[in-house]
Amino acid sequence: AQTVTQSQPEMSVQEAETVTLSCTYDTSESDYYLFWYKQPPSRQMILVIRQEAYKQQNATENRFSVNFQKAAKSFSLKISDSQLGDAAMYFCAYTVDYGGSQGNLIFGKGTKLSVKP
Amino acid sequence: GAGVSQTPSNKVTEKGKYVELRCDPISGHTALYWYRQSLGQGPEFLIYFQGTGAADDSGLPNDRFFAVRPEGSVSTLKIQRTERGDSAVYLCASSLGGLESEGNTIYFGEGSWLTVV
Numbered sequence: 001a002q003t004v005t006q007s008q009p010e011m012s013v014q015e016a017e018t019v020t021l022s023c024t025y026d027t028s029e030s031d032y033y034l035f036w037y038k039q040p041p042s043r044q045m046i047l048v049i050r051q052e053a054y055k056q057q058n059a060t061e062n063r064f065s066v067n068f069q070k071a072a073k074s075f076s077l078k079i080s081d082s083q084l085g086d087a088a089m090y091f092c093a094y095t096v097d098y099g100g101s102q103g104n105l106i107f108g109k110g111t112k113l114s115v116k117p
Numbered sequence: 118g119a120g121v122s123q124t125p126s127n128k129v130t131e132k133g134k135y136v137e138l139r140c141d142p143i144s145g146h147t148a149l150y151w152y153r154q155s156l157g158q159g160p161e162f163l164i165y166f167q168g169t170g171a172a173d174d175s176g177l178p179n180d181r182f183f184a185v186r187p188e189g190s191v192s193t194l195k196i197q198r199t200e201r202g203d204s205a206v207y208l209c210a211s212s213l214g215g216l217e218s219e220g221n222t223i224y225f226g227e228g229s230w231l232t233v234v
Binding site: 004037042043045046047050093105106107108109 | 225
């Protein structure tokens with residue numbers, strides 16, 4: 001069975017500094033997608049960044065970037081120049097790519113990020 | 118609408134009662150998902166609709182849970198004979214279609230917080 005593990009229940013970062021959130025996953029599939037979602041207190045899950053497993057290049061979205069290590073089944077999120085608005089729960093998620101149809105999203109337990117002014 | 122809309126945002130019900138939670142997806146989105154998020158956990162997949170039909174209902178925990186999407190737009194999650202363990206945030210999400218299209222994003226609503234007393 002596919003699983004997603006986030007080993008850091010809580011993390012803290014100083015405003016303007018850089019923080020890295022860890023995620024590992026377990027799968028026997030070769031084609032899949034990985035995501036990082038942000039969930040503020042409003043409860044709405046917001047997509048931060050996505051990575052296709054067949055792409056070797058790490059995805060980047062402005063201050064957010066990932067370190068995707070397929071062999072190690074690792075998918076960490078780096079937030080640069082942290083801002084107060086980055087404070088939230090961050091969830092790593094995985095889904096299988098069935099070559100045109102998708103599987104359901106499997107989420108980790110989340111990491112609560114605090115940003116100190 | 119502009120985003121995924123869920124009603125009610127909060128619902129308190131007595132053990133044994135019947136509950137309906139409604140989801141109005143983004144206009145034109147053919148794919149619709151229900152997830153359940155318990156306190157301190159990541160969302161867990163319940164059911165996925167493609168159009169009017171349930172493409173994958175493997176996450177429904179038991180036969181007390183049922184979901185419909187009769188016209189391929191609004192969906193209703195129905196819970197019979199509610200139990201205290203059903204207390205959670207029920208998240209709905211929608212997307213244009215499958216994940217095979219790069220840039221196709223799953224958009225989440227703010228959830229319905231169900232408390233069974």
